[in-house]
Amino acid sequence: MDGSSFPIARSSLPDAAAERLRTLIIEGGLLPGAKLNERELCERLGVSRTPLREAFRMLAADGLLVQLPNRGAQVVALSSDDVRDGFEVMAALEGLAGELAVARVTDADIADLRALQAEMETAHAQHDLPAYYRINRAIHDRLNAIAGNAVLGQTYRTLNARLHALRFRSNLNRAKWDQAVAEHRSMLAALAARDGAALRDLLIRHLRAKQQAVLATMNNQDSEILLGGNEQ
Amino acid sequence: MDGSSFPIARSSLPDAAAERLRTLIIEGGLLPGAKLNERELCERLGVSRTPLREAFRMLAADGLLVQLPNRGAQVVALSSDDVRDGFEVMAALEGLAGELAVARVTDADIADLRALQAEMETAHAQHDLPAYYRINRAIHDRLNAIAGNAVLGQTYRTLNARLHALRFRSNLNRAKWDQAVAEHRSMLAALAARDGAALRDLLIRHLRAKQQAVLATMNNQDSEILLGGNEQ
DNA sequence: CACTTGCATTTTGTATACAATATGCCAAGC
DNA sequence: GCTTGGCATATTGTATACAAAATGCAAGTG
Numbered sequence: 001m002d003g004s005s006f007p008i009a010r011s012s013l014p015d016a017a018a019e020r021l022r023t024l025i026i027e028g029g030l031l032p033g034a035k036l037n038e039r040e041l042c043e044r045l046g047v048s049r050t051p052l053r054e055a056f057r058m059l060a061a062d063g064l065l066v067q068l069p070n071r072g073a074q075v076v077a078l079s080s081d082d083v084r085d086g087f088e089v090m091a092a093l094e095g096l097a098g099e100l101a102v103a104r105v106t107d108a109d110i111a112d113l114r115a116l117q118a119e120m121e122t123a124h125a126q127h128d129l130p131a132y133y134r135i136n137r138a139i140h141d142r143l144n145a146i147a148g149n150a151v152l153g154q155t156y157r158t159l160n161a162r163l164h165a166l167r168f169r170s171n172l173n174r175a176k177w178d179q180a181v182a183e184h185r186s187m188l189a190a191l192a193a194r195d196g197a198a199l200r201d202l203l204i205r206h207l208r209a210k211q212q213a214v215l216a217t218m219n220n221q222d223s224e225i226l227l228g229g230n231e232q
Numbered sequence: 233m234d235g236s237s238f239p240i241a242r243s244s245l246p247d248a249a250a251e252r253l254r255t256l257i258i259e260g261g262l263l264p265g266a267k268l269n270e271r272e273l274c275e276r277l278g279v280s281r282t283p284l285r286e287a288f289r290m291l292a293a294d295g296l297l298v299q300l301p302n303r304g305a306q307v308v309a310l311s312s313d314d315v316r317d318g319f320e321v322m323a324a325l326e327g328l329a330g331e332l333a334v335a336r337v338t339d340a341d342i343a344d345l346r347a348l349q350a351e352m353e354t355a356h357a358q359h360d361l362p363a364y365y366r367i368n369r370a371i372h373d374r375l376n377a378i379a380g381n382a383v384l385g386q387t388y389r390t391l392n393a394r395l396h397a398l399r400f401r402s403n404l405n406r407a408k409w410d411q412a413v414a415e416h417r418s419m420l421a422a423l424a425a426r427d428g429a430a431l432r433d434l435l436i437r438h439l440r441a442k443q444q445a446v447l448a449t450m451n452n453q454d455s456e457i458l459l460g461g462n463e464q
Numbered sequence: 465c466a467c468t469t470g471c472a473t474t475t476t477g478t479a480t481a482c483a484a485t486a487t488g489c490c491a492a493g494c
Numbered sequence: 495g496c497t498t499g500g501c502a503t504a505t506t507g508t509a510t511a512c513a514a515a516a517t518g519c520a521a522g523t524g
Contacts, residue, residue, distance in 0.1 A: 011301065049510085050507080050509065051507080054289045057246065057290050058290075061290050061293030061294060069477090070476060070477075071476080072475070082382065082383065086383045088381055089325070092324050095324065096320065151318045151320070155321060245477075269505080271505080279478085281479080281506090282477080282478055283477080302486065303505090467522105467524080470522095474516080474518090476513100476515070477513080479512080480512095481510080481511090484508090485505080489503095492497105492498085493497085493499095
């Protein structure tokens with residue numbers, strides 16, 4: 001919201017620390033459930049406790065950290081219910097993004113998305129999972145940008161970060177992957193046809209499929225997914 | 233998210249300060265755009281600057297405050313675009329809440345909601361606007377509770393608080409009010425009939441109507457709505 | 465041997481001191 | 495008269511000191 005005001009000035013010590021921690025959590029440098037020792041983190045980040053604690057509060061508000069009074073902060077460890085609920089909300093948000101995007105999308109946007117889709121198909125053909133995830137994320141971000149709703153974008157990014165802290169990447173079998181790429185193809189077609197309702201439904205189904213895949217992974221923990229319980 | 237963990241222990245100085253500030257902002261004790269002086273607020277709340285600043289960070293993450301580096305915090309002043317965007321997201325969230333609620337609602341829930349609806353009709357008949365708003369909010373909160381999605385509830389409450397900081401209450405003419413009450417009647421019927429798609433559509437239309445009303449009020453600023461620009 | 469109790473240590477919570485930055489005012493110059 | 499520079503003041507930013515609480519360990523007790 002807002003963000004429009006002029007004094008562009010991001011950055012302050014707490015913001016920088018929060019950003020650094022956010023990355024650590026999302027990229028897996030800090031695993032779910034890990035306890036965060038203030039003094040130790042202060043040294044690692046080169047800041048004192050005051051700005052670090054402000055960063056903690058920000059991340060806690062984003063749902064990436066849980067703070068227990070007198071017992072410090074730890075990286076959130078999402079329960080199966082949290083994941084189910086989170087993806088349901090994500091599906092609704094992406095559905096909205098699709099509807100809004102249809103109303104504002106330009107031919108140039110579609111050309112860009114087609115290029116991304118082509119990259120995605122290439123990554124898929126070459127079994128390049130990291131590239132696939134990167135492009136996948138770029139496409140979804142692009143769609144949200146086209147939607148042009150700042151509140152939606154903000155909400156989406158926050159929730160996305162929380163779910164990414166799970167590090168559910170590794171879970172993707174061949175069939176699911178093929179399916180996901182095909183879904184993206186349909187989505188692009190719906191967008192090009194300016195069919196908002198269709199795009200919305202496709203996005204919701206797409207997210208529901210992801211939800212199911214992640215939940216399945218969480219339950220049979222034979223995959224490399226890491227959840228809770230691990231002290232740093 | 234989460235919140236399920238056992239050590240119930242809410243409350244700490246920063247949490248308490250944040251809660252107090254949140255109330256001040258939403259209830260109008262601090263108007264949009266008001267600059268928040270740390271030392272002064274410290275005295276008013278009886279806390280020192282450290283916990284107050286942590287509270288600032290929490291509220292900023294919720295979008296109730298804007299913090300400018302070296303220039304302090306001020307109550308957010310939503311632009312017309314922010315309001316448009318915010319209500320669009322709210323509509324999507326409430327729509328989801330409706331769909332989920334249908335899948336879980338019990339007869340007892342419906343009885344409760346019918347009672348609330350009756351109260352609402354009474355308040356409407358008696359032109360009791362404050363009571364109407366209170367009951368209206370209770371109904372929407374109840375629906376979200378029935379939906380049973382913690383992430384949705386959290387997201388909903390946060391965004392709701394931000395929009396309520398606008399204090400758009402005063403804007404409701406007779407026709408709009410009648411319409412809103414009628415819509416609530418239809419929504420309750422759809423819920424009782426377990427018609428998720430219908431309830432979803434009704435909720436989205438309901439929210440869109442509210443959006444339009446608020447935007448109209450914002451634009452003709454002859455009403456008593458107060459937006460931005462007012463230093464405390 | 466399990467369980468409690470008390471102490472030492474660690475860790476978090478809050479206040480405050482000091483530093484850096486911004487703000488407002490007044491005078492000097494154009 | 496308007497602008498500009500510089501100083502005094504106020505305000506925010508960060509580090510740190512002290513207080514309070516939790517944690518871990520060891521000794522004592524049933």
